[in-house]
Amino acid sequence: MCQHHSPQNNKDLSHDEEHKIWSRRSFLQALGIAGTGTMMLGTNSISASSVSPLTMALSQAETDNILVLVRLVGGNDGLNTIIPFYDYDNYVNARPTIHIPQDSLICLTQDFAIPNYMEPLQAMFGEGKMRAIHGVGYDDPNLSHFTSSDIWATAEDEDRIRNGWLGRYYEHLYPDYFINPPENPAAVQIGNFANLVFEGYDKNYAFVLSGTNQLQDVAENGTMHDMLNLPDCTYGDQLEYMRGSINTTYTYAEKIHAAYGRASNAVAYQDTGIARQLATVARLIKGNLGTKVYMVSLGGFDTHSGQPERHSKLMSELSDAMARFYEDLDAGDMSKYVLGMTFSEFGRRVFENGSEGTDHGAAAPILMFGPGLNGNEFIGEHPSLSATDRGNLVSSIDFRDVYATVMAKWLCIDETVVSEALLDKPYEALELGFDCNGSSTPNPTEQSIGAYMRHRPYYPAENTPYIYFELPVTAHVDIQLYNMIGQRVASIANEMMFSGSHKINIKEKINTRLHTGQYIYSISIQDKKFSKSVVIR
Structure with missing residues (x-):
């Protein structure tokens, strides 16, 4: 024993x-x-x-x-x-x-x-x-x-x-x-x-x-x-x-x-x-x-x-x-x-x-x-x-x-x-002795839409960068393009948009010559900002 x-x-x-x-x-x-x-x-x-x-x-x-x-x-x-x-x-x-x-x-x-x-x-x-x-x-x-x-x-x-x-x-x-x-x-x-x-x-x-x-x-x-x-x-x-x-x-x-x-x-x-x-x-x-x-x-x-x-x-x-x-x-x-x-x-x-x-x-x-x-x-x-x-x-x-x-x-x-x-992979929470007091995810119609926003860059064809995002509610959307140190270089969109899926061709929208390289797009909705890097070729 x-x-x-x-x-x-x-x-x-x-x-x-x-x-x-x-x-x-x-x-x-x-x-x-x-x-x-x-x-x-x-x-x-x-x-x-x-x-x-x-x-x-x-x-x-x-x-x-x-x-x-x-x-x-x-x-x-x-x-x-x-x-x-x-x-x-x-x-x-x-x-x-x-x-x-x-x-x-x-x-x-x-x-x-x-x-x-x-x-x-x-x-x-x-x-x-x-x-x-x-x-x-x-x-x-x-x-x-x-x-x-x-x-x-x-x-x-x-x-x-x-x-x-x-x-x-x-x-x-x-x-x-x-x-x-x-x-x-x-x-x-x-x-x-x-x-x-x-x-x-x-x-x-x-x-x-x-x-x-x-x-x-x-x-x-x-x-x-x-x-x-x-x-x-x-x-x-x-x-x-x-x-x-x-x-x-x-x-x-x-x-x-x-x-x-x-x-x-x-x-x-x-x-x-x-x-x-x-x-x-x-x-x-x-x-x-x-x-x-x-x-x-x-x-x-x-x-x-x-x-x-x-x-x-x-x-x-x-x-x-x-x-x-x-x-x-x-x-x-x-x-x-x-x-x-x-x-x-x-x-x-x-x-x-x-x-x-x-x-x-x-x-x-x-x-x-x-x-x-x-x-x-x-x-x-x-x-x-x-x-x-x-x-x-x-x-x-x-x-x-x-x-x-x-x-x-x-x-x-x-x-x-x-x-x-975690790349949207399913997981099971473990009982490890601690908790955050049972906090729950807010409803987008009641509080912030931050937890519900989905967005990503994608490239349907070579040299054609798009921004794809799913808007959970109808809202005013401001999308700006920044270089890698945060300097704004162009405005992509600034308008009311309906809820649902949206696809925006960056080059077509701004119609401005950009240097080849990495940039950051920023999507502002209500009091939230969302951003990811995107490659301009």
Whole structure:
């Protein structure tokens, strides 16, 4: 019987070739060729999503709640993270050399245990500050690091979408986000692991600062780039875009530096990468930066060989850092507002390989932390160790169900907007212990039409850009075209329109020569604005 330590409840690429591709992408982001604005704070690399409309939308969300995403890079072995004690014999048979011995387990319930090197999480579970979601994944899983990472980031089953589930959130708002950026960055990423989570439809260009002293110098004395004296051509438009991005990053450098300086850590963290990252996040939260989403990363989970030593080291570092992070937040009375959530691109296979490791697998648990969970519980059904899919655990919960629940019930985002951010894929909300007080979607005839508006650019023929939108009510519609830094270049429509579907040929409507490149259209209806990028060829 399991003894409680707490009183409470094959789509693989060639592996070497895969890592070449994956490393190249991380290298490009680190150089500032892709990704978001980047700077160094202490010993951490900080990326501020300075130009994604996500930053505007999240900063305006009607909640003080904060989400901290913890990315476990490489594919975390969930079966050695949450051990199914009720099926311990099958677990040991599948892993004769890498299983966690029974005398090295801490049982959180009669059925599930964690390794003793994750002991710092025992108290969090006992105090109702930890939940685990079993068997999270997706159907027909891809076992490539690169592709599966993109699938988790984009919420799309195919590797064809180049924007993330959070980056799509309210993408259609604020066409002038370079000229009028939000007061505070809403999404901050720490670390150089490339990821599409915060990518919107429009590219973000990285701006790199190489140290704390340089950050302070730029924040206090940084020279803003000239946005007026630019050539009147496509190159000039591109230069405006890049300079606007850099200027916005300067603004956020000052904000981040000030928040970091306003607070201090109330506990001593270990000298590990994940601990330093979470210590920085704690200071920014306690320093009232105003950011709603953070992402930190811990790499090294691709445990094909020598797994016992490597995995125990990583999970020990994560567990200790997470426990100290919430203790630190408690000292500032901020922990109740902060939800922590781990995720990884996939799990590992049930059976160990011949190198004391495990190969790429499928489903794995997601761990969630924080007093906002209001209890300790295991969510969903643990995948069977015997009824596997070619040695892989079969997922019982789609990862988009987790995303949707966090967006709708923690960040308090309207469910229609959540659906759009998840590409209109069906989802089931999970019971994770938190809720937004039962808020409902408004009726367009009674309140705002914002939740009912549908729009997108489309190209029925080459060089013929259209705007398609569905108007839920008859209303006055104002459609303007902006360049990528928010300067208005043409009026597309300004008139009363009946409810229903509308298609507008942009070039035909404005009858004005435009440079080739990306633009943003803005649709204003009542007190709402909707916008997306469109390509003019």
